[in-house]
Structures are given as structure tokens and as C-alpha cells.
Amino acid sequence: MAAKKTVTVRKVELAGGPVAKNARVWKFGDNIDTDAIIPGRFLTINNPDELARHAFEGIRDEFAKKVQQGDVIVGGRNFGCGSSREHAPLALMGAGVRVVIARSFARIFFRNAINVGVLPVVCPDADTIADGAKISLAIREGFLEADGKKYAIEPVPAFMQGIIDAGGLVEYAKNMKEITVCTR
Amino acid sequence: MTATIVEKIFSKKCGSDVRAGDVVMAPLDGAMIHDITGPLAIQKFYEMGGRKVFDPKRIIMLFDHQIPADSIEAASNHVYMRKFALEQDIHNYDINEGVCHQVTIEKGRAAPGEIVVGADSHTCMYGAAGSFATGIGSTDMGFALKFGALYFRVPETIRAEVSGKFQERVGAKDLILSIAADVGADGATYKAIEFTGKSIRKLDMAGRMTLCNMAIEMGGKAGIVAPDKVTWEYMKSRRKMKPFELDSDEDAAFAERRTYNVSDLGPQVAVPHNVDTGVPVSKVAGTHVDQVFIGSCTNGRFEDLRDAAEVLGRKKFSPKCRVIIIPASRDEYLKTLKAGLIEKFVKAGALVEAPCCGPCMGGAFGLIAPGEVSLATSNRNFKGRQGSTEGKVYLCSPATAAASAMTGEITDPREV
Numbered sequence: 001m002a003a004k005k006t007v008t009v010r011k012v013e014l015a016g017g018p019v020a021k022n023a024r025v026w027k028f029g030d031n032i033d034t035d036a037i038i039p040g041r042f043l044t045i046n047n048p049d050e051l052a053r054h055a056f057e058g059i060r061d062e063f064a065k066k067v068q069q070g071d072v073i074v075g076g077r078n079f080g081c082g083s084s085r086e087h088a089p090l091a092l093m094g095a096g097v098r099v100v101i102a103r104s105f106a107r108i109f110f111r112n113a114i115n116v117g118v119l120p121v122v123c124p125d126a127d128t129i130a131d132g133a134k135i136s137l138a139i140r141e142g143f144l145e146a147d148g149k150k151y152a153i154e155p156v157p158a159f160m161q162g163i164i165d166a167g168g169l170v171e172y173a174k175n176m177k178e179i180t181v182c183t184r
Numbered sequence: 185m186t187a188t189i190v191e192k193i194f195s196k197k198c199g200s201d202v203r204a205g206d207v208v209m210a211p212l213d214g215a216m217i218h219d220i221t222g223p224l225a226i227q228k229f230y231e232m233g234g235r236k237v238f239d240p241k242r243i244i245m246l247f248d249h250q251i252p253a254d255s256i257e258a259a260s261n262h263v264y265m266r267k268f269a270l271e272q273d274i275h276n277y278d279i280n281e282g283v284c285h286q287v288t289i290e291k292g293r294a295a296p297g298e299i300v301v302g303a304d305s306h307t308c309m310y311g312a313a314g315s316f317a318t319g320i321g322s323t324d325m326g327f328a329l330k331f332g333a334l335y336f337r338v339p340e341t342i343r344a345e346v347s348g349k350f351q352e353r354v355g356a357k358d359l360i361l362s363i364a365a366d367v368g369a370d371g372a373t374y375k376a377i378e379f380t381g382k383s384i385r386k387l388d389m390a391g392r393m394t395l396c397n398m399a400i401e402m403g404g405k406a407g408i409v410a411p412d413k414v415t416w417e418y419m420k421s422r423r424k425m426k427p428f429e430l431d432s433d434e435d436a437a438f439a440e441r442r443t444y445n446v447s448d449l450g451p452q453v454a455v456p457h458n459v460d461t462g463v464p465v466s467k468v469a470g471t472h473v474d475q476v477f478i479g480s481c482t483n484g485r486f487e488d489l490r491d492a493a494e495v496l497g498r499k500k501f502s503p504k505c506r507v508i509i510i511p512a513s514r515d516e517y518l519k520t521l522k523a524g525l526i527e528k529f530v531k532a533g534a535l536v537e538a539p540c541c542g543p544c545m546g547g548a549f550g551l552i553a554p555g556e557v558s559l560a561t562s563n564r565n566f567k568g569r570q571g572s573t574e575g576k577v578y579l580c581s582p583a584t585a586a587a588s589a590m591t592g593e594i595t596d597p598r599e600v
Binding site: 031033035036039040041042043044045046057058059077078081082083084085086087089104106107108111112115116157159168169170173174176179180181182 | 197198199200202207208209210211220221223224227228231232233249250255257258260261303304305307319320321322323324326327330331332333335337369370373374400403405458545546547551564566567568569572573574
């Protein structure tokens with residue numbers, strides 16, 4: 001039997017998902033791993049608010065105490081590397097962080113973040129954004145502004161846009177009764 | 185048209201030629217969940233309106249991270265998953281079989297040409313069995329449980345061609361630590377790493393698992409070894425399958441080709457706090473260690489424990505450090521037991537635990553205190569990975585771990 005259908009990539013404009021306006025930046029370095037975001041000993045917890053209390057515990061203790069709803073995390077290269085634990089983006093979500101900006105992301109974290117409704121934004125010059133900077137995102141226009149300076153951002157892969165627009169994979173999948181699988 | 189092994193796997197499953205960069209909704213041959221990421225995946229499955237999983241026979245369920253339950257929360261997560269297994273008619277290996285990745289391969293739940301996902305980053309290990317296998321998060325797993333398919337961006341492939349003959353007491357772990365140092369912690373992001381060449385053909389399944397297991401430590405989406413005699417021999421007792429040809433075309437479009445020669449390779453140690461920091465053991469020899477851990481999905485197989493025992497000989501472990509040895513599965517435990525090695529380890533002063541993840545995930549037991557140093561055969565040395573963020577974790581081979589456990593400091597296994 002012939003293939004039913006392969007899903008093709010459409011070019012979609014960056015549109016939906018969480019945004020940031022004049023948000024405070026929590027700056028982190030390269031290779032921020034998921035053990036740093038949420039240590040292994042807290043993985044019996046599945047609730048975002050409870051997870052948030054332990055975000056970056058032992059790495060940057062002030063984060064969980066002082067983070068405010070709407071704050072933004074900025075990292076360097078390979079943000080979210082390591083474990084597949086979705087508890088990492090969930091802990092950030094629980095802390096009120098809906099946007100993570102980095103020079104690059106580890107693959108599983110990138111996808112997990114989108115799936116749970118945290119927007120990962122690739123910004124090649126993220127390294128030069130300062131801790132405590134005030135940041136605004138103009139996603140549709142493809143840039144962000146930090147302390148008055150403009151930075152280019154990259155669009156998310158087109159096939160993930162639908163998931164972002166839906167607010168995460170759960171909402172996206174809820175309405176799907178069947179899927180078209182490319183199979184023999 | 186030429187293709188990589190990964191492109192061939194996806195093309196066959198999709199019934200049309202797909203290439204790196206294509207996005208496909210591909211059917212799944214297997215989906216693995218364990219006690220840490222499983223409860224959340226099940227929760228997401230229900231939230232998506234899931235009632236019946238796509239195929240209970242294709243779901244691999246077991247508990248390995250926090251077993252036997254180390255807290256009431258862990259016990260409750262186990263209960264939640266057991267209930268789901270009963271409700272959905274899923275065979276649950278429960279706490280009985282060992283570390284998820286070892287068990288999945290050993291039970292024949294991942295085979296050449298198959299696409300398998302697991303809610304754990306080291307799922308890439310099944311590439312040793314010729315599968316395309318990758319780690320996913322819990323929400324993606326919820327989707328996978330419901331639909332039996334998942335979106336994939338078909339990855340480009342880095343081809344690592346390995347030649348030469350390993351020196352005594354040097355092996356697959358030393359090779360992968362040196363490859364990680366070469367490629368970097370994000371050098372293979374979104375890509376598959378194919379291990380090939382004469383040295384790989386000679387490598388046993390245990391060594392291939394060690395290599396593929398750590399593809400993720402370079403950001404890799406998958407690690408893979410094209411199935412050959414060794415693979416099919418291993419599969420024989422596990423799956424009713426006729427061997428078939430599956431390999432990259434020589435002139436396929438690889439993202440990169442890298443060559444390695446193991447003849448000059450010595451024991452490697454990855455220093456804190458990243459995996460791509462591998463250095464020759466001589467650079468860190470003499471570093472005091474408080475705890476040595478030999479085990480995990482990376483290096484907890486019989487072959488690994490045999491290597492450790494060979495280095496140990498008739499000697500004892502140093503009283504200056506504590507030594508924890510954990511076979512990766514019940515089968516590996518039995519092989520080790522029958523070979524008399526468990527008795528040898530216990531008499532030498534080690535704690536031998538039942539198959540599980542142990543100190544690797546830093547959430548159950550075997551944690552380190554502030555200021556302590558751990559030397560482990562596992563796969564990650566991130567800050568806080570094995571306990572305190574003020575502790576340090578070094579990674580090495582079972583041979584180096586055994587040698588160091590005998591002296592209480594990082595030691596070249598060729599010098600004991």
C-alpha cells in the first residue's frame with residue numbers, strides 16, 4: 001500500500017505564544033543543564049508551583065525567592081542540555097517564566113518547553129544581554145529589545161508553530177481525533 | 185539516491201523517500217516510560233483526552249530511578265503507574281528488571297530498523313540494536329501513548345569512523361569520552377551520530393550500548409550502529425526476525441565525517457562539570473575520591489563489571505573511599521553472580537546493590553555531600569548531578585573506576 005501522507009513543512013509566521021514586555025532578565029551562562037534547573041531529588045513532584053520552589057536550587061538560590069511572574073531567562077549556548085525531564089520547563093512555568101531566550105537550546109528541552117507552553121527564543125547575541133536588563137519581545141517582527149538595544153531572533157521551526165499557537169501540545173492534541181501517519 | 189541509515193529507517197516507515205530536514209509524523213514501534221517521567225506522561229495522556237493507549241504491547245513500562253521506593257512520593261508514583269498498567273493492559277516490569285534502557289534492549293523491545301521513543305534522554309542507547317531511538321519529554325510521550333506516532337524532524341548524521349585496536353584496559357567508554365571532548369557538548373545537537381568502522385564491527389553489544397548511550401551528551405538526537413553479525417546474533421534469542429541489510433550508503437550526505445583511531449587512546453576522565461571535558465587519566469591522577477560508582481545504563485553490564493573485576497584481581501578496594509557497584513539489570517546481575525564476581529566485589533569491600541539507576545540520577549541514594557568527590561562510570565557530571573552542587577563528579581570507564589577504588593584516588597588502570 002502506498003504512503004498515506006507525509007506532513008510537509010509550511011512556512012508560518014511567528015505569531016502566537018507567550019510574550020514579554022519590559023520583563024526582568026535572569027541571566028545564565030552556557031550549558032545550563034536540566035539538573036541545574038531542577039535537581040533529580042525533586043522529580044517526584046509533578047506540580048509546577050511546587051517545582052518552582054526548587055528551581056536552580058544550589059545553583060542560584062535567589063532565583064526561586066525573587067523571581068516574579070513574567071520574568072524572562074536568558075542563557076548562552078546549549079540551554080537545557082541533559083535529561084529529558086519536563087519538570088525543567090514546568091519548574092520555570094511555575095515560577096512565572098514563560099519565555100526563555102538563549103543563543104542555542106538542547107533539543108529535548110526546546111521541544112518540551114514548547115509542549116508545556118514556555119516559549120524558547122533563539123537569539124544569536126543573547127550572550128551580550130545583561131542580568132537584570134529589561135526586555136521586550138516583538139516576535140512577529142523578529143526581534144527583541146533589551147535595555148533599549150535591538151537583537152535579532154530566529155523563527156521557531158514552522159511545524160511547531162501550531163503547538164505554540166494552541167498554547168502547548170495538550171491543547172493542540174485535545175482536538176485531534178485521528179492523525180495522519182506516514183506509514184505503509 | 186543515497187541515504188544515511190537514519191534516512192533509510194524513516195523512509196521505510198513512511199513509505200516514501202524522506203531526507204534529513206523533512207518533518208514527518210512517524211509511527212512508533214515502541215515507547216518506554218519509567219517512574220520519573222512516566223506519571224507526568226500518563227497525566228498528559230489523559231489531559232489530551234486519551235482513553236486507550238495506541239497499543240499496549242508496544243509500551244515498555246518499568247521503574248528504575250527510585251527503587252525500591254525511597255520516599256512516600258516515589259511509592260505513590262509507582263502506585264499511579266501500576267494502576268495505569270492494569271487499566272491499559274500494559275506489561276509492567278515494575279521494580280524487578282533493572283535500568284530502563286538495558287531492559288528495553290535485553291527484552292528485544294528495540295530492534296534493527298525500528299523507531300522507538302523513551303521518556304528519558306538516554307533512550308538513544310537503542311541505536312546499538314540498530315533502532316532509531318530518541319529521548320522525549322512527558323507531553324510528547326503522552327501524545328505518543330495516545331496516537332502511536334510522533335512528529336520527527338529527520339536528523340542529519342555525523343559519521344564517526346573508528347579504526348585501530350584498543351589497548352589493554354581501554355575501551356568504549358574511553359572512546360566515547362574522547363569523542364564527546366572532540367565534538368563538544370552541543371556539537372551534535374539535532375543530529376544522529378553513526379558509529380562505524382573496523383573497530384566498531386569488532387566491538388561487542390555492551391560497548392556499542394556505551395557509545396550510543398552517550399550520543400545525547402553531545403546534544404545528539406540518536407546514536408546508531410548499523411546492524412551486523414554481532415547485532416543479529418544478539419537479537420536471535422530476543423526477537424523472531426530475519427536479518428536484513430541496513431546501513432548508510434558510503435556516499436550518503438553526511439553532515440560531517442570524523443575519524444578516530446583507538447590504537448593510541450589511553451584511559452579518559454571527564455572532569456567536572458561537563459561531559460565534554462575528557463582528559464587523559466594522567467592529567468587528574470592522584471585526585472582523592474570519596475565515592476566510586478560502577479554501574480548505570482552506560483556501564484553496568486556484565487562486560488563492564490568483568491573489566492572492573494579484572495583490574496581488581498585479588499586485591500581489595502581502598503578503605504579511603506566507598507564503592508557502590510550496581511549491575512544494570514537482573515540478567516546482568518545473574519551473569520555477574522554466576523561468574524563469581526559479586527562475591528569478589530563484596531569481599532573486596534564494595535556495596536553491591538540490586539539493579540537500578542542508583543547514584544547516577546542524584547535523587548535516590550548514594551548522594552554526595554558538599555566538598556565530596558565522586559568518580560562514576562555513569563554519563564553525567566553536571567553540578568549537583570549526584571547530590572550537592574558543591575560536590576564534584578568525574579566520569580570514567582569501569583577499569584579506571586576499579587583502579588581508583590583500589591587506591592582511593594584517580595588512578596590509571598594500567599598502573600595497578
